[in-house]
Amino acid sequence: MTVRGTALLVGILAALLAYLWLGEIRPRSGPARAKVPALLAVPPTDVARIDLEEHGRRLVAIRRDGKWVDAQGRPWRGDAVGDLLDTLGTLSPIMVVDPDPAEPSDYGLEPDTPRLRVMAAKGKELLSLEIGERNPAWTGLYARLAGQREVILVGAVLHWELEKLRDAAPEAENS
């Protein structure tokens, strides 16, 4: 092989290596994709009280001696309260649907919309969420965090957990 041929091959090899380094191997230096925080940023064990207020009815769950009771001290059935907290601890907003909605009612967010409040000891609010309608495909729920304008979409598993919560209430009227 001639010197020119060898040089050509070395050149091709160098180009291939450069491509591999730049295109495939080199660590990406761009900013890491920020992980969207879960709706509930504290462990479920830090939660002392949950209020679900909807259509003039309020469901209350208060942690007492490691168990969940209502405002009258009656126990909640099953694990629905714990399941809801576990879900809130893993559920992040999927997307911002509307940063500044002209008509929040388009998303089922109205003055009497269901509101979920999660509190730590001494009434410190950990989460306050207005819960709107399901999206057309029923894959998620429209919602809004307290004090914010933007409408977010959260997974419909929250709808399932809230249904379980309603079914597990000590009695129908728990206000």
Add this chain to the structure above:
Amino acid sequence: MKTAPRLGVGLLATLLAGASRLAWPAPPTDQPWTLEAGNWQDGKDLLPEPVLKHLQKGDYWFKVVPVDAKKFHDNYAKKFWDLTAANEGKYELDEATCGLKDKATGKNPEFVVGLPFPKVDPNDPQAGCKIAWNFTFAGSGAGGGGATFTLNGVDSSGEFRRIKAFVHTMGYQGRLDGKLKDNPEKLEGQGVTAALEPQDVEGFSALTKRYWDWDSQDAIWAYVPQTRRARRVNAATRSEPVQGLDIFADDLNCYGGKVEYYKWKLVGQGTILAPVLKPTPFQMRQVNPSRYVVETPYMKAGYELPGSRGAPWWIQENLVFVQRPVWIVEGQSSDPYYNFGKVIMYFDREMYRIYWKLVHNRAGEYFYTAACGYHFVKNDETFSAVFPNLVIGVNDKINRAALGGRYQSSFIERNWDPGYFSLRTLTHMSD
């Protein structure tokens, strides 16, 4: 203002619903009836919510047939129920894994047949896991079999893809014929599946071995004819779409994994419309000393019948629904490679089949419902089997579906050569 019209519409709908309720009596319990958009209220407590929505829109309707509870119970042979009764008090669960444990030895039992937990107490914190074990053993009585079936991808304009494939399975546990003498690999069961059509997937095949222990993953090998190589794949691939269709390996029987893969939780009870080919058993015809053939009718879907009503993927013929009491159970995998998040399943409280499942992805979005249909096989009181013959997998996120199963002939094999379930079979499939 949008509130007032919405309220008005809501009130009107409520009034109409109430008025229409007065117009016809409650559905009969002793005669067939049809649940459809016009009387959707009658299905409110009989269907999962996303399915009810399709019913209201007219996409689906349900031919409901009456079923005698005792007769339905007798779809499983007396031998099965006797063995189930004899299991009372024999088994418990490994706390950490939900694995089945023999109370006498504290270990994985050597051989189990019949439901391991004849009675399930809904207040038992381990009820969900016990239900899952009963489900496993309700479906494993035949000991083995196979069928050639189709997978059909269907969207709003009709069928867009059709795959023909076969599956052959052999079980070591749960066999009504009794324990096999040799089980050198300590398996719960094994299976081979391969694609036959169309040409671009012909020869794709897989071998699965499920180990009879509490913590092993399934060993799955996938063979690609173009590369002539069989490679080991992760068991979590059960949650990946099959050939890009809206159907998953985990849809077989509505749950296709090892019991230990999920954390199970019983969250409720109810009554559901259960899809079956018919509420009574089919006969099996012996074709050689160990093999029996079962003929079943084909279930045509909307896309196969020009001018039919409803969703193109909805079954139009030879499928009926029976009202069955169910356990409502949540299942969730902790495997980070498993694509499903919370899965909600409706298990028959007596026959332990899953009829419906709702699937959320790991972000908590609901996206998928599977309806799982069955048929029963029984000739006498010493042997019976139940087989999955239909999956209607509906991806509500993209409004697309897939149908799986719908075979017209299947077989029960009571004496498989275990050597058939090998890598050699896999690699020589397309020779």
